[in-house]
Each structure stands twice: as structure tokens, then as C-alpha cells.
Amino acid sequence: MYIIVVGAGKVGWNLARELLEKDHEVTLIENDRRRYMTVEQELEHNVSYGDASELWVLERAGIQRADMVIAVTGDDEDNMLICQVAREKYLVDQIIARVNNPRNRQHFDLLGIKPSVSATDLILRLLEHEVPEYGLVHLLDLQEEQLEIIEMLLGKDSGVTGRRVGDLHMPEGSLLISVLRAGKGFVPTADTVLEEGDEVLAVLDPGKEDELKVLFGPDGDGGVTGG
Amino acid sequence: MFILIVGCGRVGSSVARAMLREGHTVSALDEDPESHARLEVGLEKSWEDLGGQFTVGAGLEAEALEAAGIDQADVFIASTDGDNTNIIIAQIAQRRYDVPTVIARVLDPLRAEWYARQGLQTVCPTRVAIDMLETAVRDSAGRGNG
Numbered sequence: 001m002y003i004i005v006v007g008a009g010k011v012g013w014n015l016a017r018e019l020l021e022k023d024h025e026v027t028l029i030e031n032d033r034r035r036y037m038t039v040e041q042e043l044e045h046n047v048s049y050g051d052a053s054e055l056w057v058l059e060r061a062g063i064q065r066a067d068m069v070i071a072v073t074g075d076d077e078d079n080m081l082i083c084q085v086a087r088e089k090y091l092v093d094q095i096i097a098r099v100n101n102p103r104n105r106q107h108f109d110l111l112g113i114k115p116s117v118s119a120t121d122l123i124l125r126l127l128e129h130e131v132p133e134y135g136l137v138h139l140l141d142l143q144e145e146q147l148e149i150i151e152m153l154l155g156k157d158s159g160v161t162g163r164r165v166g167d168l169h170m171p172e173g174s175l176l177i178s179v180l181r182a183g184k185g186f187v188p189t190a191d192t193v194l195e196e197g198d199e200v201l202a203v204l205d206p207g208k209e210d211e212l213k214v215l216f217g218p219d220g221d222g223g224v225t226g227g
Numbered sequence: 228m229f230i231l232i233v234g235c236g237r238v239g240s241s242v243a244r245a246m247l248r249e250g251h252t253v254s255a256l257d258e259d260p261e262s263h264a265r266l267e268v269g270l271e272k273s274w275e276d277l278g279g280q281f282t283v284g285a286g287l288e289a290e291a292l293e294a295a296g297i298d299q300a301d302v303f304i305a306s307t308d309g310d311n312t313n314i315i316i317a318q319i320a321q322r323r324y325d326v327p328t329v330i331a332r333v334l335d336p337l338r339a340e341w342y343a344r345q346g347l348q349t350v351c352p353t354r355v356a357i358d359m360l361e362t363a364v365r366d367s368a369g370r371g372n373g
Contacts, residue, residue: 053311055337077287077311081338089341104287107315110323 004029004066006052006082007073008039011098011119015070016043027061053081055089063090072098076107083113148206149177154198157218161198166190173205174212228252231300231326233286233316234307235262238332238352242304244270247279254280256295257307286316297324305331314342314349321347 001024005016008030016028020043028043030036031051040047050057052071063069069086071079079097086092099105099118108116154161160168165176165188179188180199186192194200202212228251232239235257243266247253255266255274260283266274274281284291286307297303303320305313310333317331330348333339339351 053338054335055341075311077309077315080315081311085338085341088345106289107287107319111315111318 001025001067002062002065003027003068003070004052004058004061004063004086006069006071006079007098008032008035008047009072009074011072012070013039013043015072016046020046029057029061053078053085055085058082058085058090063092066090066092068092068094068096070096070098074100076100076104080108080111080113084111087113146206147203148209149201149203150209150212152200152202152212152216154194154196154200154216155218156196158196158216159218160194160216161196163194164190165192165194168215170202171204171208171211171215174208175203177201177203228301229254229296229299230302230304231256231292231295231297231320232304232306233257233292233295234305234313234332235259235265235281236306236308237265239304239306240265240268242306243279244268247277252278252280254282254295254300256282256284256286256291258283258285286312287319292316292319292324297326300324300326302326302328303330305329310335310338314338314347317347 003019003024003026005012005019005026005028008016008028012028016026019026026046028039028047029050029052030039030047031049033049036047036049048061050060052058063086066086069083069092071082073079076099083095083097087095095113097108097113097116099108099116102118102120105116105118108114170176176188178185178201179192179194181195181197200216204212230246230251231254232243233256235243235255239255240262243253243255263274263281266279266281270277280296282291282295284294286292286305297320300320303317303326305317305320307313313331313333317329320326320329328348330350331342333342333349333351334353336351336354336357339349339354343349
């Protein structure tokens with residue numbers, strides 16, 4: 001594959017090196033002269049100097065025949081513009097954009113730039129996973145499929161411990177898909193009784209997270225009527 | 228008309244003053260609080276006393292755009308010093324906030340042309356300078372100085 005990587009910061013440089021080791025053809029574009037000189041000592045002709053948001057710089061790098069463009073500069077506007085131009089002007093099949101500020105992700109989505117990757121988001125997910133106090137962990141976003149998978153740890157104050165799964169009034173558009181207990185996972189049935197320390201996985205429509213959080217939280221009662 | 232101008236440099240601030248004088252409602256948004264002073268160059272009263280609005284914030288922040296009144300805007304002008312910023316925030320104004328008239332200043336003629344073909348109104352000062360210089364040279368040659 002021919003891959004253009006824009007931005008020779010830590011991410012871009014390492015990415016380019018890995019891709020070259022996997023025998024891809026790579027051009028790494030960097031617009032800071034000093035950084036370019038540094039990276040060029042190792043990657044030689046695989047690095048190109050210039051501002052990749054200038055169309056002629058992209059054309060000089062051969063964007064017309066690129067299979068993939070990856071924009072990982074430290075500037076979200078640059079990453080959005082480069083990916084938009086790559087896909088819509090040069091008809092590049094595959095684009096990947098880095099989101100520096102997670103609050104800008106909505107703009108990437110608005111302009112149809114996906115997939116977009118945010119290191120901050122990834123670390124936050126990891127943090128949520130490693131620090132159980134958060135209670136509810138967002139595991140996976142299936143954006144195209146309009147589904148999410150989340151994980152909840154049932155603390156001793158959770159309103160649903162000791163309840164039968166069949167008695168829970170799960171919000172419409174959500175489903176319990178598995179329970180992890182004492183290191184083992186199983187698919188719950190209606191008769192499964194939830195216990196403290198269970199890790200519960202649920203699949204749900206986007207936006208149902210908060211409802212579920214309340215239901216499974218300290219003040220929730222699992223929607224069981226009559227207590 | 229309600230005119231929102233993002234980027235209050237020489238261009239943005241001059242357009243803002245001119246539009247305010249013509250009786251429009253003008254709101255200016257800039258990251259740099261100091262740029263407020265540029266709005267008041269040559270004014271006899273303060274920008275606010277004359278009815279202008281000024282908000283500190285980045286054009287990419289939804290909160291800042293909304294505080295500056297993008298929901299009521301009839302015209303959106305992106306005139307920051309970054310071409311890519313202007314192109315991106317102009318598209319946000321178009322697609323997310325449905326602003327009827329959106330104009331982006333783009334210094335790079337290649338990007339300005341391509342985005343114009345995609346339906347974004349762009350103003351390219353570099354293109355204007357190129358055309359003027361070419362015309363000046365041709366006129367000079369035509370007068371027999373070449």
C-alpha cells in the first residue's frame with residue numbers, strides 16, 4: 001500500500017517507521033524545517049518537507065495514487081482539512097485523522113472525517129477501566145451500527161445486586177449480554193441473580209447510557225416495581 | 228442583518244466597523260482579548276457603546292460561537308489568520324448552524340478555488356493581488372515601458 005502520513009511528531013514518525021517495516025511505501029510530510037532535518041536522517045527519502053495543507057505539496061507527494069492518508073499533526077483544523085481534501089478532491093479510499101482536542105471530535109464527525117482517533121479519549125477509556133469508581137465503562141462505539149457496548153461494575157451499594165435479571169426493567173434499546181463473575185464470563189438468563197462485584201456488559205442504543213447508569217447505580221432499583 | 232465576524236485582525240476589524248456604521252448588528256469573536264482595541268481604532272466611542280458585541284474565544288469552540296450569537300447570524304465571516312481554521316469554521320457555520328451567508332478568507336489561491344467549487348464562498352486576497360500586479364505590469368508594457 002502507498003500511505004501518506006502528515007506530521008512527523010512522535011506519533012507520525014513512529015507510525016511511518018512501523019509502516020515501512022511492514023513493507024508499505026510511505027511518505028511522511030513535515031512542515032517544520034528543523035524537525036524535517038532530524039527525521040530525514042533516519043527515514044531519508046521517505047520524508048518530504050512542506051505544508052501538507054497546500055495542495056501542490058500533497059500532489060508532489062503523489063496523493064493521486066495514495067491508498068491511505070493519515071493526518072496526525074498537532075493541529076485539528078489541519079488534520080480535518082487534509083483528510084477532507086484527500087477524500088473529496090483526490091478520492092483517497094482510506095483516511096485516518098488524529099483528534100488533539102476531544103471537544104473537536106464533533107467537528108470531525110460533522111465533516112464526515114472518520115475514523116478519527118483521540119489519544120486523550122483512549123487514555124480516558126483506559127482510566128475508566130482501571131479505576132472502578134467510575135462504575136460505568138464505555139467499551140466500544142459502533143458508530144456506523146448505532147450501537148454502544150458498556151461495562152458496569154456492581155458495587156455493594158448498587159440497587160440491582162440480589163435481583164433476578166428477569167425482574168429488571170431494562171430501558172428499551174438495551175440488553176445485558178454477559179456477566180463476568182470471579183474471573184469467568186457467562187451469558188445471563190432471566191433467572192440469573194446479580195451479585196456484588198459482578199461486571200456486567202450491556203449493548204445499547206446510543207444515548208441510553210445515563211438511563212442505565214441510574215438503573216444500576218446506588219439509587220437505582222433495577223426498575224423493579226414494588227421493591 | 229446580524230453579522231458574526233470570527234477573527235478580528237486588520238481585515239476582520241475593518242469589516243466589523245464598516246458594517247456597524249451601516250447600521251447592522253455586528254458581533255466579533257477573537258481568541259485574543261487585546262484585539263478588542265483594534266475594533267475601536269478611529270471610533271469616537273467604545274465598540275459596545277456603538278452597539279457592537281465582542282466575545283473572547285476560539286472559532287472552533289461551539290460555546291464561543293453560540294455566545295457570540297451564531298444562532299441568529301445572517302452572515303458569517305471567517306477572517307482569522309489561518310486558512311484551514313477559516314475553511315473549517317465556515318463549514319461548521321454552514322452545516323451545523325445553517326447560517327444563510329458564509330464567507331471565508333483564504334490566502335492560498337489553490338485552496339480558495341477548490342473550496343469555492345465545493346460551494347463555499349471564499350475571498351482570496353492573494354488572488355486579488357496577483358491579478359492587480361499582472362494588470363499593472365501589462366498596462367506598463369502597453370504604454371511602451373516594457
